[in-house]
Amino acid sequence: MATASVSAPPGQPDITYTPDFDKYKARTQRRLATEKLEQTLPPGFPSKLESEFVWDGDSIKESGYNWVYELSAEEIAEIEAALDQTHNGAPADVVLAHIKDLSTTADAALIGAPAYTTDKQVFHTDAGDVVALLCLQTAAEGGTSRVASNWRVYNELAATRPDLVRTLAAGWVQDGFGRPDRPYTTRPLLYHQPATSTAPERVIIQYARRSFTGFQALPRTPTIPPITEAQAEALDAVHFLAERFALGLDFQAGDVQYINNLATFHARDGFRDSPEQQRHLVRLWLRDPEYAWETPEPLKARWDELYKGVTPEKQVFPLEPKIRSASSGVAAKTVSG
Template sequence: MSLPPAQITGPSAWYGPDMAQRSAEWIRPFTAAEIAEIAAVAGPLAEQQVEIASLRQADFPLPTLGPILADLKQEILEGRGFALLRGLPVADWGLRMAATAFYGVGLHFGRACSQNGKGHVLGHVQDLGLSSKDPNVRIYQTSERQTFHTDSCDIVGLLCLKQAKRGGHSALVSSVTIYNEMMKRSDLARHLFAPLATDRRGEIAPGEKPYFEIPVFNWHAGLLSAIYQRQYIDSAQRFEDAPRLSAETVAALDLFDALADDPALNFEMVLEPGDIQLVHNHNLLHDRTGFEDWPEDAEKRHLLRLWLSPEDARPLPEVFRQRFGSIEPGRRGGIILEETKLVAPMTARG
């Protein structure tokens, strides 16, 4: 087992309160000219109802904004790990225009991946009145707190269309900082470098187990990458053939959660309509607080989501192939089943 140094330094090893004070560094408003440039491409595509899932970066040229997004992508992949683009006029645009614009901007960060067994490359994050107690329900389909986790991709993007009546705030924490703090306090971190079962929640590709076995912490090519969803680690224990969690591993997971939840490490941000949040999954975890929604369907909390795979993403260890399908940058991540056909639905139940 290859282990990192006891303390990892660099721009991704940040603390939440400090980062919250530096919002001018990571909030980047769109200019009027940039919005016009996006609209000039997205407008005709939306009007013609072009299948969004068929689009490639070349179909969405952004001669002025594109180089800015390329620099921002490097900051996400190699720097602090996240950014917030602010100010798309989504209320004026309507759903299809906003979805097309978001997808086109997202393509400048990577190829879009399927987010479920239905092949949805455009996800709708909404409360569908479901409960995570159902082993085939994923938490983003509920109004529950998600808890800190990673998604099955290199970069996750969110576009806020509608805010909740109360709550539903986004939170981030550095998994590098969590590792550093664990190492300061105990030797429990070493238990998270061993594979452990994580529930696939019913989305199982041919020949795969109903769970994957990847360590929470992975040290590869001089980089620490994390993959984590505590609820799905716990629910994988329902499978008789899943490796049992040792007392030491449970203690390590509990310490990991306590540190992730510590306001000395994490911070919250409020996504406003028109905001695009971009997060590097390999060295950050994200969370969403529980929320109370509006009673009117037209006003309910609604975000669009992208899972993105950049061609210049970091190398990943072989074990990630279990979840990512491939470990080739630009061709990895997402959930692909035998019957999967890529689509970009306009509703959460599409």
């Protein structure tokens, strides 16, 4: 899909949504040669996380661990019976969206997120605690779904580039893409939660690359502060480490993925559809209040938008794919005139 050429905002590093390994390595070499980088982690941060959340694709394959759970006939019958029941009116913590290429059916000038294209979707996290993806149809070619451990990436950075851990744990200017009430927000991408009497030590990484680089119809807003060279390197480091440690999934029609969004990155290869076979997923953002991890303070406002006060009357379940307002260039075009 062709992408319009958009000038970078003043002061913005040479970085785009699509990671460039050569530029990443050149930036790393330049910074190591010309800057005095921090050699220690932020106070209290672990030098190494030890947990089942630390894994990589090779170790998963070698261990023979089976991450696929196949429903029995009895379980399928139970689910179908539940679908026949009227909802009892209790709040349901769900947000639904279709993930499908809309570049051939919608105005391409309105697409501001890779979810609605056939482009490669780089490693990122969504909003919310758990990402559930139902595969309705696979692509004619490509589109492999990939996951990677945040904690494995953290361990590598802590051991080799503690300065980038500091960068990730500092404030980042996240683009609001034309929201007049909130042109941008500032928050860390990495959060450390020390162990308590009720919870183990945790590290949470929450980020979407396009919030700092822009994507197609939603380029980086030129009137907000640019990211720094250190932040540009950190974005690439996270992506390429996640790519190195990732596991590719054989995601077939009828399969459902449940991803711990607080401990796992996910990504998608570029793909090709055909008239007969078009990649189509349905996504839910879920939360289990009983087992939920503590939400970092800077994320609570966004989490409240997803989960607080959810009622059946307020929920919308679109039957057909459409571009979410947060991923559309309409708002940005309206503000910029």
